[in-house]
Amino acid sequence: MNLVIAEKPSVAQSIATVLGATKRQDGYLEGNSYIVSWCVGHLVELATADTYDERYAKWEYADLPILPENWQYSISKGKEKQVKILKELANRKDVAVITSATDAGREGELIFRLVYEKIGCKKPVKRLWISSMEESAISEGFKALRDSTYYDALYQVALCRAKADWIVGINATRLFSVLYGQTLNVGRVMSPTLAMIVEREAAISAFKPEPFYTVLLDCGTFILSCEKLTDRQAAEDLRKACDGQTIAIHSVESKEKSEKPPKLYDLTTLQREANRQLGFTAEQTLSYAQSLYEKKLVTYPRTDSRYLTSDMSESTPAVAKAAAGIFMPKNLEPSIFMEQVTDNGKVSDHHAIIPTMNIQDCDLYSLPFGEREVLLLISLRLACAVNESCKYEETTVTAIVSGAEFTAKGKTILSEGFRGIEKSYHAMQKDKQPVEKEKVLPSITTGQTFDTKAMIKEGKTSPPKHFTDDTILAAMENANNALEDSERKGIGTPATRAGILEKLIKTELLERKGDKKTKHFLPTQKGVSLITVLPEAIQSPQLTAEWEEKLKQIEHGLLSPDSFLQEISQMTKSLIRTYEVIKGSDVLFPSVQEAIGKCPRCGNDVIENQKGFCCLNKTCGFALWKENKFFTAKKKKLTKTIAVELLKNGKAKLPGCYSEKTGKTYDAIVLIDETDSKYVNFKMEFPANR
Structure with missing residues (x-):
């Protein structure tokens, strides 16, 4: 018998159906030489501090740092029954092999391995690695099972990341909470993310708008404008000099240009787009995409790739046609250029997120609102990404008046390409803002004259914008641009960033503010105070990004987990030994409970x-x-x-x-x-x- 362990009951059910394991038992399904059971998220986790010593149940400065030598693990609260079931199944004499069928990624690997270790199983393990829950993908995946040792490095980096987060989180949270008299959650990725938001709000508060002036020449059917001027009098002098003049067009330049289709979605770009277009939080989008994956409507969502592999070139065009069919008239055949979305070198664990062939039979309006909207975005992106470029003619008209250069630009669409599909999508979203129309200039020739009326348009420089889910995800993703030869930019991973943002809100360090659709992050007073007292080593996005880079090196076998954890431990020891309470902190953290x-x-x-x-x-x-x-x-x-x-x-x-x-x-x-x-x-x- 082959014991297959999935990550969730719903996934186990899909796998069992394909394998023919249809006999339902308590906590598993059985049949056709297979037993299919499941975890329920993390069944086993790193043990709490008081597991190592009872005195750690109380938070005391004298007990820090807490640095386990022999790491211990505990069964997650309320999940003891399922662990017992898995242990009994694994120990059955007729079970010869275990198949790990948890989600094919870093966290999925950790979930299975910790359970396997906890139940003391020694039987050989195979790994199911698939990017889609379609029956054909599951079936093909079981034909191509790999020995689990192939994924040992992935397990090591997942476990190493969890231990590093434990060390920083437990010690730093206790240190600052004890010193400042209230619970202050500190984390390896949480704190740098909070620091970026606090820094942005400080920049907004310190911003002083500066006025600027643009002189406009109204030529009747179009308007010319000059460069922005910072001096009001200079703008007024130019306006007077130009007003009422008959001007001659100095030059008319037209160039044919093209706009390439967008790349496919990875998780982060999907979350950002869903936030911009629909107002969904990063966590909501991940939840909707995960549910669509489990319903076999999209491929695996926790990916950092925006390309497909070459072996998908034959099957994907049919999916792209089905996706385009949602938006295009039935009598039109979409253009499909697979080379635009195919690059084996840019696919790591999983390819980009695309819909599955099941969308052709899907009743969109039977899906919950959030899932439907995310599925539409994913389908739209595939249909656009394989389509033709948008070709247009850009015209620039120039006139020289009173020594100043005035210009007007216009765009004429020659071939809509992928933009035509986008237009159809926006037409479907009747309650959304209409797509901005292109600015088209009338027919103008060099030397042509126009009577003009001059005016001044006043404006002010704008402050930096508050971070939204969209823009903070981008900032997290690009936090270590300064690092040379960086393979993975950013802090956190595509799969964990949404959870980090929600934890910052849950621990009252951040809050979301704004209207129904456009919400932004604001640090609470507690959040600002925490960043004020945190040393650079804890709140530096670049340092955290360097740690993420080292985790990637561990995954590739270029760095040992022990040396990485030793560095984290050394930094933690130094922090506790050298940190001094900031003077006047009683103002930052008032102790009286109101x-x-x-x-x-x-x-x-x-x-x-x-x-x-x-x-x-x-x-x-x-x-x-x-x-x-x-x-x-x-x-x-x-x-x-x-x-x-x-x-x-x-x-x-x-x-x-x-x-x-x-x-x-x-x-x-x-x-x-x-x-x-x-x-x-x-x-x-x-x-x-x-």
Whole structure:
């Protein structure tokens, strides 16, 4: 028998169907010489600090640094039953081989290996490595199983990354929390990401807008403009000199140009595009893409490649035609140039994200809103990427007036190419902003004269923009551009960056602000204070990027995990030995806990802590938890403002609630529901003018 271990029950079900393992048992499926079981995410994880010594249960400065010599592992809380099932299955006498079928990536490898080690299994292991959950891909994957030792380096780098994060996270979080008297979460990737956002907000706050002036010449059917001027008087003098003059066109230049189709999506570019176009967070996009993968509608999403491999050149055109068919009239045949998207040298573990052939039979509007929109983006990108370039003629008209050069530019589309498919997509999205029309100039010849009216257009320089999911992902991806010969740029990985952003919000170091679609990140006062006291070594994006580079070297066998972890440990020791509390930090981290209201049950003060708003009377049990299903289902957070209102009036306005059914938002009023004597529940009312 072959014991196949998948990462999730849904994936196991798909694999079992292909293998013919149809007999359902408790925690696994069996049949046709296969047993198919599953993990449920991370079943085994690095043990907590107090596992090594009971005294570590309390956070004490004297106990730092905590640097395990012999790493220990524990079963994740609530997942003991599935680990027991896997151990019993692996020890069955009729099981001769184990097949690892967890997600084909760094984390998937770690999930399987830790379970394999924990259950003490010694049987040989094969590895299933696929990029699609289609039946044909699963079937072909089982014909090409590799010995698991081929992926040993991938496991080592995954384990090394987890240990490095443990060392930095445990020690630095305890150090700064103890020294400053409150929980301050510090992380190897978290802290540099927060530092970039804090630095951006400081630049915005310090920005002073400067005025500029542009002189425009209205020629009736088009407008000429000069270079921006910073001196108001100079602009006014030029306007007077030009106003009312009859000008002659000095030159008309037309050039044929082309715009290449966009590359296919990797995870980061998909997340960025979905944030720009749809307002989805990075985590939402990853969740939607993962669900589409498990539904066999797209290929593996956690990829950092934007190309396909040459062996896909025969099968992909049919998928591209099906994708283009979503947007193009049925009687039109799309152009397909596979060489534009094929490059074996630029594909590492997984190729770019594309739809599968199953989209041709998919009822788009039966999918949840978020999944449908992400599938449309992925399909659109494939249809565009294999299509022709957009060809256009760019015309530049120049006139010399009173010694100044004035220009006007226009663009005429000669062949839409991939832009035609994009236009069809935007036509489908009726509630989205229309595509900006190209600026077309009238027919103009050199020497032609025009009567003009001069005017001044005033403007101001703009401050840097707040980081959005889109732009912070780009900043994380390119954090180490300064590094020479860098193979992997950035901090974090495509698969982990979304989780880092959400953890920063969960630990109250960041918050999202803005309207329904365009939200940006702002550091909280706690976040700004933390970056103020963190040393450069912890908050430096470049140092973290160098660590990411070394992890990649470990994956390629160019660096030993021990030497990398020794460097991390040495830095941690140095940090604890040399760090001194910043003077005046009591202003940054006030210790007095402010009451936000009175407990409706016992009348004691309610204070805010990391997880919620709790009654000071421990026996009362009243608490408004920040993370609760009622609010998260509506993509809302129980903020301090809402908690204050609920405690004061028993109700609070809750605008912009998300409907999972329609994908739209609505306004409501939330009320505390005390029908349950133990837990605080909520119910909703709707405004009369809704």
